[in-house]
Amino acid sequence: MNKSEILLICTSPRRKGTSAMLLERVRAAIGGKMIFLPQSGSLNELVSEMQQAETIIISGPCYINTYPAKLIELLETASFTGGFSGQKIYGIINGGMPYIHTHKHGLTCLELFADKNNLSWQGGFILGVGAMLDGKPLEKHMSRRKVVPAFDQFVRYITSGKQSPDSLYIDVQSPxxxxxxxxxxxxxxxxxxxxxxxxxxxxxxxxxxxxxx
Amino acid sequence: MTLIISDNSKGNIGMILKESFCAMGIQVAHFAADTLNIKPCVSCNSCGGKTYGRCVIPDDMQQLYPRIVRCQALVLVSPIVFGGVSYHIKKVMDRMAAVGDPRYWIKDGEIVKGMSNKELRYYMVGFGDNISEAEQTAFLCLHKENQIIMNVSGKAFICDSLADKQAINIIAREIVDE
Incomplete structure (x- = not known):
């Protein structure tokens, strides 16, 4: 895989939060270009980078049960622009609540975006009790013994260009x-x-x- | 008071809903989120500390907050975008954290939060053309999750972009009757 064609997008307004930490963990394994979603101004440039990428990985916090508004703006802009050609897309969402269902809509939204716009949804990872980490390494997570190997397996799926199953994050985070x-x-x-x-x-x-x- | 916040950029369901409420003699305030200057939440957490319960971003959201904390029913009207709400409506939802109850409670065996306006009834009306089953399910799930975390009652509705007055009247009636 051409590393320059891997695009990692952090949708959090916080540069050193948990969303960025998780994305850095992916980048450490796979390389690629990491971009913080601009909080103001045009998103057209980012959309054209998405079109040129081979694999897109999106990581963000959970605001009221799904990704923040800025990501929705990016998806709306990307959908309006069009021109996607089977790009692989993975999603990561983290939030404070220790339940998968609280954060699930984020991944569903990305999957629906992918289906409608000729991208290829490859699965994602939901991390509960992620907000408490506040950017600290995943090794500090409450359920680190189960969550760390699962997330690293998720990264391996990305590296090998494979689909990541939902059971991966569900099985390690029981309420x-x-x-x-x-x-x-x-x-x-x-x-x-x-x-x-x-x-x-x-x-x-x-x-x-x-x-x- | 019933508060309608709608995204009118792709349809006028919000306007028709307002007329329906007015025709029933319901006191209603209506704002078009797509014409307001509302910035996204930057997660500064001032509302959870330094300016508890108040957002420090000086934009049009400041007109909405006093109404959100006072209204009996909040109705968000949005085109259905990837099984959720549009950017314009999502900005409002994200910023509502400022008037939420930041503490944690237990309901039905799960941890939830709440709203400072505990009497709030929370509705979402999603509209679009040929909305897929998957998108409809996702939209209803989003509302249900919002309701759980905000610990409020309410309901979500889905209608066609070109829904007529009669169809919208039925939604308005259901909201009023609850």
Missing amino acids: PGKLMTYLFSKLLSSMVVKRIKKYGYDPEAPNWYLSNR
């Missing part, structure tokens, strides 16, 4: 049990509440827009 669910929600809540209080706010208070506008 937490009752006790873990309880502890997890308490831990996460205490973290956000601590931050809110640090800035002098009461988390129970009515929203700012209710009292000020």
Whole structure:
């Protein structure tokens, strides 16, 4: 595979977050050009790079159950421009919730985009509890013993140009049990509440827009 | 109040829906996201700390926030784009995090978040021409997942781009009756 024809697109506005970390992990194995989705201005140049690529790998965070708006703009622009010729496309999406279903729409959206625009959907990887990593290596993930080998297998599928099955990420991320669910929600809540209080706010208070506008 | 936020760039379903609500005597505010200046969320997390509950991006989203936190029903109207919503509507959805409840709760055995407006009913109306089964399923799933994570009630509807007044009236009626 010609390395210059591998395009890695990070759809996160954060340059050092988990989406970028995962994409770097792919690039370390396969090479290619990594691009951060421009947060303003035209996307035409990026679309033409997508057309010239042989393999496209998209990695992004999960915002309200799917990829951020900027990726949707890129897909809309790419679809409007057209001119794809069977490019292979893989997707990676990560979010805070420990459930596959929470983040699933991101990959579905990419697959539907690929089907409609003559690209070849090759599968993806959903990573739950990814937000907590905040860009730290995958080896720090809560379920590192299962998740690291699975993600590295995903990278091998990309390297060999093969389709990656959904079972790869599903099998290594079972939802937490009752006790873990309880502890997890308490831990996460205490973290956000601590931050809110640090800035002098009461988390129970009515929203700012209710009292000020 | 019922708040409609629509993307009218590919159809006028949002306008027809507004007329339907008005004809029923429902108080409605309508905004066209495609004509507003709304920037994408940059994940600065100011809304979860320094300016808790408030977004610091000074654009037209600031007109929508006071209504989102007050409305009884929020209706997002969007062309169906790859089984989801359009860029214009997705920008609004991403930015809604600022008026969400950042804490974590448990519902039906799973961790969820919530909205600062706990009474919110959340609707999505997707439209298009010859929308495939796969796209329809994906669109309904997206709404269902949104509902779970926001811990609100509501429903998603799908209609043709050229849906007539009668078809839209049925959707409006269902939203009002809930």
